[in-house]
Amino acid sequence: MTLSNIQQRIPKRYVLGLLGFFGLFNAFILRANLSIAIVAMVTPMNETTSNNISRIIPAVHNWSTTTQNYILSSYFYTYCLFQVPAGFLATKYGGRILFGGSIGLCAFLTLFTPLCAQAGSGALIFLRLLEGLVSTCVYPALHDIWSKWAPKSDKSTLATFAFSGAYLGTFIILMFGGVIAADWSWEWVFYLSGLFCLVWTAIWFYFTAELPSTHET
Numbered sequence: 001m002t003l004s005n006i007q008q009r010i011p012k013r014y015v016l017g018l019l020g021f022f023g024l025f026n027a028f029i030l031r032a033n034l035s036i037a038i039v040a041m042v043t044p045m046n047e048t049t050s051n052n053i054s055r056i057i058p059a060v061h062n063w064s065t066t067t068q069n070y071i072l073s074s075y076f077y078t079y080c081l082f083q084v085p086a087g088f089l090a091t092k093y094g095g096r097i098l099f100g101g102s103i104g105l106c107a108f109l110t111l112f113t114p115l116c117a118q119a120g121s122g123a124l125i126f127l128r129l130l131e132g133l134v135s136t137c138v139y140p141a142l143h144d145i146w147s148k149w150a151p152k153s154d155k156s157t158l159a160t161f162a163f164s165g166a167y168l169g170t171f172i173i174l175m176f177g178g179v180i181a182a183d184w185s186w187e188w189v190f191y192l193s194g195l196f197c198l199v200w201t202a203i204w205f206y207f208t209a210e211l212p213s214t215h216e217t
Contacts, residue, residue, distance in 0.1 A: 012212065013149045013158060019204050020142055020162035023103055026197040027138050028169035030106050030131065033193050034113070035072060036177030040186035041117065042068065060117075060186070067121050074125045079132035087140040095144030098137040100204040105134045107197030113190040148211055 045057040063071070090098050109131050116123040142162060150158045173193070180189050 013151075013154065016145065016149055016208055017158040017162050019200075019208060020099075020145065020158075021165035022200055023099060023204065024138070024142070024163060024165035025169035025172075026107070026193075026200050027103050027135060028166045029173045029193045030103070030110055030197060031075065031135065032170055032173045033110070033177060033189050034075075034128070036173060037113075037181055037186040037189040038068060038072065039178070040181040061121075063121055071121060071124055071128065074128040075132040075135075077132060078129050079136055082133060082136040083140065086136040087143075089137060090140040090144040094210045095141040095148070096205075096208050096210045099141035099145060100201055100208070102134050102137040102141065103197055103204075104201030106131050107194045107201065109134070110190050110194035110197070114187040 041061050042059050042063055044059050086098075109127060112127060113124070116127040142159075146155055146159050146162075173189075177189050180192065
């Protein structure tokens with residue numbers, strides 16, 4: 001049996017469910033990555049030289065606790081405010097474009113996090129406000145997708161499976177984000193998560209269609 005025959009036998013809604021799973025997986029990595037990286041950004045580091053002499057490297061950013069709270073919460077200001085308008089957009093323009101576009105645009109913005117952090121807390125807060133704004137479409141768009149793609153017999157199963165990707169994404173970034181920040185640098189928490197999500201975005205638009213009737217197969 002050839003690969004093309006295998007692809008023909010797999011229902012496309014299951015492929016969509018798998019891609020939706022990893023879409024929310026990525027969306028929640030982008031949401032939570034700063035919560036992990038900010039620890040390395042504001043904490044002095046101990047370094048031991050080749051002569052076994054310990055020295056303290058000052059924190060990259062000397063933000064107060066209040067400033068850190070504003071930075072971490074800024075994502076949710078716009079995310080919460082625009083949920084209802086995002087639902088109307090998903091209905092009007094289609095869930096496929098908004099779901100993939102929201103995550104892809106948020107991933108692109110994430111790559112600028114180190115640059116904005118270097119510019120100051122205000123620039124970083126503005127960036128997170130933008131990320132929250134573009135991410136408002138994720139859940140409404142996915143609901144719109146299942147309203148078109150999932151038959152009643154599979155709708156709850158496919159939706160539950162896709163939505164569970166959010167929990168795995170949160171688990172992964174909490175588990176490995178600190179390791180990346182410690183072994184490489186905190187900047188790579190954003191570079192890796194952003195690039196990984198951009199790869200997913202390309203795969204999403206290549207393999208999906210707005211309606212079952214418009215899918216190539």
